Amino acid sequence: MTDTRERARRVHFRGGGFAPRPVRLVGPAVFLVLVAAWEAGARTGVISPLVLPAPSEAVGALVELWVSGELWEHLAASLSRLLLGWVSGTVLGGLIGLAIGLFSLVRAGLAPLVAALFPIPKIALLPLFIIWFGIGEESKVALILFGTLFPTVIFTYGGVDNVDRTLIRMGQSFGLGWFSIVRKIILPGALPAILSGMRVSTAIAIILIVAAELIAAERGIGAYIQIAGSLFATDQLIAGVALLSVFGLTVNWMIARAERLLLRWRP
Amino acid sequence: MQLRIERLSHRYGDVAVLDDVCLVVDAGRIACIVGPSGCGKSTLLRLVGGLEEPASGQVLQVGEPPERSLNPLTYIFQDFALLPWRTVAGNVSLVLEDHGLSRDDREAIVGDVLARTRLADFRDAFPRQLSGGMKQRVAIARALAVRPAVLLMDEPLSALDSQTRELMMDDLVDLWKRENLTGIYVTHNLHEAVRLGHRIVVMSRRPGRVLETVEIDSPIWDRDPSDPALEITRQHLWTVMRDEARAVDLELTGD
Ligand SMILES: Nc1ncnc2c1ncn2[C@@H]1O[C@H](COP(=O)(O)OP(=O)(O)OP(=O)(O)O)[C@@H](O)[C@H]1O
Ligand SMILES: [Mg+2]
Numbered sequence: 005m006t007d008t009r010e011r012a013r014r015v016h017f018r019g020g021g022f023a024p025r026p027v028r029l030v031g032p033a034v035f036l037v038l039v040a041a042w043e044a045g046a047r048t049g050v051i052s053p054l055v056l057p058a059p060s061e062a063v064g065a066l067v068e069l070w071v072s073g074e075l076w077e078h079l080a081a082s083l084s085r086l087l088l089g090w091v092s093g094t095v096l097g098g099l100i101g102l103a104i105g106l107f108s109l110v111r112a113g114l115a116p117l118v119a120a121l122f123p124i125p126k127i128a129l130l131p132l133f134i135i136w137f138g139i140g141e142e143s144k145v146a147l148i149l150f151g152t153l154f155p156t157v158i159f160t161y162g163g164v165d166n167v168d169r170t171l172i173r174m175g176q177s178f179g180l181g182w183f184s185i186v187r188k189i190i191l192p193g194a195l196p197a198i199l200s201g202m203r204v205s206t207a208i209a210i211i212l213i214v215a216a217e218l219i220a221a222e223r224g225i226g227a228y229i230q231i232a233g234s235l236f237a238t239d240q241l242i243a244g245v246a247l248l249s250v251f252g253l254t255v256n257w258m259i260a261r262a263e264r265l266l267l268r269w270r271p
Numbered sequence: 272m273q274l275r276i277e278r279l280s281h282r283y284g285d286v287a288v289l290d291d292v293c294l295v296v297d298a299g300r301i302a303c304i305v306g307p308s309g310c311g312k313s314t315l316l317r318l319v320g321g322l323e324e325p326a327s328g329q330v331l332q333v334g335e336p337p338e339r340s341l342n343p344l345t346y347i348f349q350d351f352a353l354l355p356w357r358t359v360a361g362n363v364s365l366v367l368e369d370h371g372l373s374r375d376d377r378e379a380i381v382g383d384v385l386a387r388t389r390l391a392d393f394r395d396a397f398p399r400q401l402s403g404g405m406k407q408r409v410a411i412a413r414a415l416a417v418r419p420a421v422l423l424m425d426e427p428l429s430a431l432d433s434q435t436r437e438l439m440m441d442d443l444v445d446l447w448k449r450e451n452l453t454g455i456y457v458t459h460n461l462h463e464a465v466r467l468g469h470r471i472v473v474m475s476r477r478p479g480r481v482l483e484t485v486e487i488d489s490p491i492w493d494r495d496p497s498d499p500a501l502e503i504t505r506q507h508l509w510t511v512m513r514d515e516a517r518a519v520d521l522e523l524t525g526d
Pocket of ligand 1 (some may be wrong): 283312314315381
């Protein structure tokens with residue numbers, strides 16, 4: 005009995021989107037295309053070698069560095085500073101952040117201080133640190149510690165603040181002790197935020213270590229870049245920068261792994 | 272264990288929430304508390320459970336809880352309050368970990384309560400993998416694990432759809448039958464109240480006072496939901512509540 009002359013139209017699909025999903029190989033492909041275009045530009049002379057050396061030359065510089073054995077010296081110098089500074093900054097920052105999250109008095113005292121010190125570009129303080137801790141390793145480690153401390157504090161106490169209060173009440177209603185509540189409810193609840201904080205603090209640590217080495221160091225990737233720059237050895241400069249980028253990628257990958265492992269429970 | 276609520280009043284800042292509430296829940300009996308939204312039912316339950324301090328009045332536990340009880344006053348929360356990072360078994364074992372039980376004892380209790388709530392097959396699932404009804408069963412299993420003397424339930428079924436709610440009500444009736452629990456059951460739903468309570472307390476709008484108390488003497492597990500006597504009680508409760516509910520509605524839209 006339906007009137008067949010009535011126009012029937014399909015309902016338009018208008019949902020979808022806004023849900024990024026992983027697409028394999030696109031990231032590396034974009035990277036390869038860019039490098040290939042750059043190489044082609046350099047070979048055909050579109051990009052003058054004075055402006056930007058070809059990627060192959062940068063690779064050459066890297067190989068040279070590796071063969072001479074200096075690569076490991078620079079890497080080891082940077083990595084050890086980074087690790088020492090970042091680990092101590094993260095541990096200290098985590099503890100302070102937790103204390104701010106848990107105790108009103110600590111929060112009242114320290115939260116404004118942290119807010120005031122966080123935006124200072126820490127590299128500006130390097131001369132001070134050199135005066136306090138000497139020109140050697142200590143000043144650089146202290147700089148990284150100081151630089152990673154604040155984001156860690158802020159992310160940690162933000163995470164603690166965001167822990168679902170009903171879960172804490174639940175713990176109390178079952179008679180869980182204070183330490184149990186902190187360890188089994190508050191810390192796991194704050195973990196996603198703490199891991200996000202680590203993404204930020206590792207990036208800051210890498211930026212700071214290079215900046216510190218640019219200013220005052222004989223060894224380290226920053227020092228290598230600084231020497232290359234002062235000699236206008238642009239291939240070495242690009243090689244050094246590429247190393248940093250690999251650094252960053254590795255760290256990012258490790259945190260992503262940690263997140264997948266530790267936050268399996270997340271919906 | 273008998274629970275005696277004596278002249279309980281409470282306020283948040285300038286807002287009086289409870290006004291002189293008295294209520295006795297005898298051992299082995301379930302009291303249902305109904306009342307309009309915001310009248311202080313959850314607050315009353317928090318005061319009874321010791322999660323908040325009353326401004327005046329007191330809550331008394333009369334008699335010793337059973338020897339084996341690990342947590343005499345135990346909550347079941349409306350939104351389940353499961354730790355998302357722990358599995359079903361982990362959520363239950365959480366509440367046993369601070370009681371100095373051996374690992375084997377804990378395992379035994381967890382296995383037992385999961386079997387009783389038909390969750391044995393889901394012991395390693397995370398909460399996100401469970402339906403609402405199952406989550407609430409986990410919460411019930413967790414509450415049973417500490418062998419409570421008194422169960423405090425704040426709208427435990429209101430986050431569930433109506434079919435699941437019916438099934439869970441049957442589960443609760445079974446539970447009352449087996450465990451001989453004392454309980455306070457807060458709900459919005461008069462059907463739940465007449466099926467699950469021995470004593471039904473209607474509260475007024477804020478500040479909450481006891482408006483009316485109705486006793487239903489038939490054993491809970493013998494109640495037939497379609498029993499006309501229950502329906503009459505429910506109708507009566509609804510008449511008492513309706514004016515309060517209306518008044519709340521006017522207040523909320525009024526200012
Ligand atoms: N922590 C608090 N601080 C201030 N006011 C509160 C707090 N908790 C509850 N209130 C207020 O106390 C009153 C009673 O709240 P309560 O949650 O006990 O009501 P309820 O009867 O459980 O309501 P509902 O049926 O909606 O769950 C409400 O007006 C609420 O806004
Ligand atoms: Mg409530």
